[in-house]
């Protein structure tokens with residue numbers, strides 16, 4: 001099987017400080033990769049390099065595009081990358097306000113993504129938006145309301161609907177359940193797990209919450225000081241960690 005994403009030799013420094021280095025892995029279609037590690041280990045830096053939001057100092061990120069097959073996204077022009085972000089890629093931010101347009105209605109937030117990929121028929125767009133609101137457990141009656149009137153959990157579910165409505169090939173998620181109440185997190189996680197399974201999503205999820213990767217990720221990368229120090233199947237890494245650092249992480253001794 002051809003990988004959906006092939007990452008080679010990624011390095012990103014901030015001056016003399018290493019953000020992440022020596023990162024290489026393949027992600028296959030339908031696979032969910034979790035990236036875990038304590039605060040400052042380089043998770044977000046890596047995710048942003050992979051998602052084209054940060055330019056690494058070196059490396060390759062070859063992605064299987066729908067339109068033109070495998071392409072090194074780091075060699076693309078900015079307009080090409082922008083197009084990818086609107087079509088094949090999706091990015092779920094930790095803070096829903098970073099991924100939503102807060103002064104546009106819930107239906108508009110979802111419909112806008114469809115229009116960006118060419119949908120023009122108002123009735124169809126509204127129907128899809130209503131359908132997606134239902135899929136993320138937001139009442140259709142709220143379709144004309146702005147996200148500012150939603151709870152944090154609802155905003156996050158709306159952000160997920162906005163991201164998934166166009167059927168992206170790869171979803172990047174940065175702490176998707178972070179900053180929410182514990183009970184809200186559990187519900188969101190459950191919803192995400194259902195969507196990942198039903199849609200056969202390919203995703204890369206950064207989190208410090210091992211419960212999130214336990215439920216969602218097929219494979220794990222553990223990061224420390226900008227390096228990937230352990231990789232493997234999620235259950236294998238969490239149940240039988242090989243590296244002392246991973247053992248600390250799993251036993252919750254580290255503050256992550």
Ligand SMILES: Nc1ncnc2c1ncn2[C@@H]1O[C@H](COP(=O)(O)OP(=O)(O)OP(=O)(O)O)[C@@H](O)[C@H]1O
Nearest residue numbers: 014017018019037038039040041042043044045046
């Ligand atoms: N814009 C920046 N300028 C300088 N150093 C940075 C910058 N962004 C991140 N770093 C440093 O790079 C390292 C990796 O940071 P990064 O945010 O990727 O870690 P993280 O694992 O995502 O942490 P957190 O879970 O707290 O978000 C850290 O030492 C951080 O201080």
